[in-house]
Amino acid sequence: MNASFHHESVLSAEVIDFLRPAMGRTIVDGTLGGGGHSSLLLHGGARVVGFDRDPDALHYSRKKLTSYGDLFTAVEGNFAEAPRILATLGIEKLDGILLDLGVSSHQLDTAERGFSFQSQGPLDMRMAKSGLTAADIVNTLEASELARIFREYGDEPRAIQFAARIVRARQHGAISSTRQLAELIAAGRSGPRHPATRVFQALRIAVNDEIGSLERALPSFGNLLAPGGRMAVITFHSLEDRIVKHFFRRHSLVEIDDPTWPSARPNPDLLFDTLTPRSITASPVELERNPRSRSARLRVVERLLTPQKKGAA
Ligand SMILES: C[S@@+](CC[C@H](N)C(=O)[O-])C[C@H]1O[C@@H](n2cnc3c(N)ncnc32)[C@H](O)[C@@H]1O
Structure with a gap:
């Protein structure tokens, strides 16, 4: 394993603005990687539980974030398993969730992990x-x-x-x-x-069954959010973005309609308010600094206080 870990977090300022880390808040970072986003969330005062399937990422983040003591917990595992693992930690509700999907620059740049066609390595590509x-x-x-x-x-x-x-x-x-x-x-x-x-x-x-993990994780994370809690997802691939967009949309429409119905009906699956009607992309300054941010898209929802509240608003 390389001693250093290179990964520049994308859309950091936007993620922090939306997730509003503060003392007393518990936020799950489902994709810890180099701990870049997590360190900002911890800096804001939140308790962070970070997941990663890659033991190298865990090892590095634990070292990097050790000064936060009990405020930071790192768990090796698939974020799709997070609800079960959080229950064992006694955590039932979350104030924030972050998923920054895909691979880290560190994984891509480590030839022996086999992610890159640009360097010679075994044809591996496993995160775990x-x-x-x-x-x-x-x-x-x-x-x-x-x-x-x-x-x-x-x-x-x-x-x-x-x-x-x-x-x-x-x-x-x-x-x-x-x-x-x-x-x-x-x-x-x-x-x-x-x-x-x-x-x-x-x-x-x-x-890495990346699509399956995302599809399994979204509904359970939705249910884990406390009222007013927020879920932010960064994707780098159109298929993933479509899955996130449709999931958020299905659970934030106040009413649903069908040509065979006389009129629109309240949406029984209403759970969220969408905070990003259009996905957020990197600013020109970030694009200049970090070309990897080119295909990043951020979408964020907030769990409604009660399903009726949005309808009444
Ligand atoms: C883009 S990087 C995250 C970078 C991180 N946000 C940062 O600021 O340093 C994605 C990380 O998520 C991990 N990952 C991807 N899918 C995962 C999954 N289903 N469960 C757990 N970790 C996953 C990868 O191993 C990788 O370390």
Whole structure:
């Protein structure tokens, strides 16, 4: 493990403005990473429980945030398991939740983790250090399933072609390194964007079941929020953003309508007020400083005091 941990937090000022950390508030950071957002939340006075699946991130954040003592708790695990784990810590309601999805720069830049096509490493891509690796997926799934992963998680227009190429190549021996896969996909082509960019992103999402974790976590986090508590989610990928947007929308519409009904009806799933009618993106200053913030989108909701209150307002 590298001694240093490089990751620049995105949309930090916006996250802090929305989550309003203060003494007496309990906030879950579901994606601790380098502890950048968490340190700002702790600095604001909040108690923070941070989750990460990656033991390296945990190790680094624990060291970095040790001066906050009991105000900071770091838990190794998937944020989708947070409600169960929080219950064991005696925490039943939260004032804030942050999810800053995807991988950290540290993970991407550590060659032996196998996330990047730009450096040579084992074809791994696991955030946690257990479970199936990208090599397991690439060397065992049928072409149709590989193509689905590339299309759904990577928006890869040449998904079928790349899947067929992988299946042909693995007949001559397993594909086991990042370079091997990147070269197989590129097949001598180059361009401003490496041809393997989308395939690597798609494999990472599949290996870590990132969509499944998000879909499981959102409803349970929604229920854990205290009235007036806020949930902020930063996504870097259109599929994730769509999931968050639809979930927030479904639970913040005051009324729902259907062409077969005589009139609109109160929404039985009303839970939140949307604080970001449009997603928030990085400012030009942040974009200049941190190019990784380019695709970041922040959406925030607030748990209603009572479902009726918003209808009456
Ligand atoms: C973008 S980084 C977070 C950076 C962090 N906000 C900061 O300021 O340093 C995402 C982190 O979330 C972790 N992660 C992603 N999905 C996760 C999940 N389902 N459960 C727990 N941790 C997850 C990754 O291992 C990674 O360390």
